[in-house]
Amino acid sequence: MNFGYMKKEKKNLLWVKLDNAAKIYPAARRRNWSNLFRQSVTLCEEMDREVLQSALDVTVKRFPSIAAKLRKGVFWYYLQQVEKAPEIGQEYSYPLVFMDSNEMRKCAFRVIAHENRIAVEYFHSLTDGTGALIFLKSLTAEYLEQKYGISIPCEHGVLDRDEEPREEELEDSFLKYAGKVAASRKDTNAWKMSGEPQPGNTLNLTCFQLPVQKVRELAHKNNTTLTVFLSAVMMQALLNLQREKVKSFRKRKGIKLLIPVNLRQLFPSNTLRNFAMYTIPEIDPRLGEYSFEEICDVIKHKMGAEVTAKYMSTVIATNVNDEKNPVIRLIPLPIKNAVMKAIFDTVGEKKSCLTMSNLGFVQLPEIMKRYIKRFDFILGVQAAAPYNCGVISYGDTIYINFIRNIRDAELERHFYIVLRDMGIPVTVESNQT
């Protein structure tokens, strides 16, 4: 068991090294951007803040690597379990309010209650979407148990809050599953979207609600999965938007979509820390017009080739090799940060137009379903690009949350037009009043 890195400090608080994927996020932070994402659950009834605080107090002890603060060592950052749960925060007019270093030093996640919604916002170094969803489900289960006196079975990602954290949940699975051969990092740059910035650093959120049944039917008609289908819709929207904005055919650039891949589906890992990689399907608009079926094929084949344990182990190895390099390890943290930030700024976000992360269908213990109306998954915007998109499905609805830091909802409009032309009914809501 590669668990020697984990030590106990006073008061039995755990601390862990950042996992391989998490290392870039503290270094890449800037004055008004930190890599956060949010998951929220909307209950059928109004929230009781006191009960939620009590549920959070219980839940944080079960998740020491998520309920943690970011601390600085001489050579690397590390996560330290928080002594006590943070106070339930207040909702503002937009999600994912910037988290500064001071806040991260105290606690690198927030729990926000608003009317009947519980939202948790995580700094990405703590966990990925899958780990975060387990935390949110467990917190919600604890809340419902305390509020309504019901007993919820520990299944479908709800963990027993009275249990001690398991070692396998705290492991850095990247180190465990890195292959012997490293993949190349060479890749082309993607088209970069732009627009008039939204004043005051606020973020515009637009949520599309789609009926699962109709989308699934269309996906099956195109011989694809739901993720491939929605990614194809997004790429079609991006192609249409680029065609509208870049008139010169020769100046158009590759449309590339970053699709995160949950590595737990490929490797037998139960970690609650980051364990996701990505694949980036690409379409070069200079090669001619693409039909929707062709776009689906591009994504399907790219994912077919890359979303395999063998290929992903080579990509993991590329990143892990850097981390293992003795010279890099000995460089003091401030210098390492500067170099990592420079690399991130130069290449990090230029390889795709935006991220479209699909967490899939939320499964819950049967007894919880009657209390829960919806789930949302919101990614923060990229550091240098204006958009990102999170997808989650619950019940009979797919919730697609677009976030942007520019004024105009041009990508959302094109996305809607593609869906409308396919006959998919869409309901839209936003935080823009």
Next chain:
Amino acid sequence: MYCINCGVKLSDTEEKCPLCETVPGAPYERGAPARPLYPKNKLPEATLKRGALNGALIILFMIPILVSFFVDLQANGNIEWFWYVAGALVLLYVIFILPLWFSKPNPVVFVPCGFVAAALYLLLINILTDGKWFLSFALPVTVCVCLITTAMVVLLKYVRKGKLYIVGGAMIAMGAVMLLMEELMTFAFDLSFTGWSVYPLIALGLLGGLLIFLAINGSAREKMERRFFF
């Protein structure tokens, strides 16, 4: 409720379409107002404590000024070279720190301010050295460079197009100032005219001319962009 422009179904929380910003036309079509997705309370804007920062910077500048004052006084028994150091530091302060007092410093104001400070520093040196070159040389050269730079900054800031014309024109004008500078030096310092100013004039004229040529010729500009993009 549906948007009358793009046709998307709007949630009851929406006051206008989030996609095309169209306000739903018929009020009777709207159902009972629903709870909005997010509250309207804005995040209090973080304010940079400009006063504290500038206070700290003033103290930072005062340290070398005071140190040089006492060192000069102790070494020479009176003040000899202190004013040069103090003047240079004040000049640096005006050019680099003063704009930080403002949230959106306008270069159209601060560029001439910098030149005024530079002219005053030159005047100080002129007085301290009993020189007679300020009015005949330093002032006209500073005024000319100031006018050209300020004009360029104003045009770049307020004219949307023609950046290549503006920078090219400024370079040619700066070349002409070189000729004037040599002429004034000849007059102020009693030197003979050697014609050195022709070289920067030619270099700046060629560069300025090239920029204007690129501004006129679109295909040449595209070729240059292709070769020199970074």
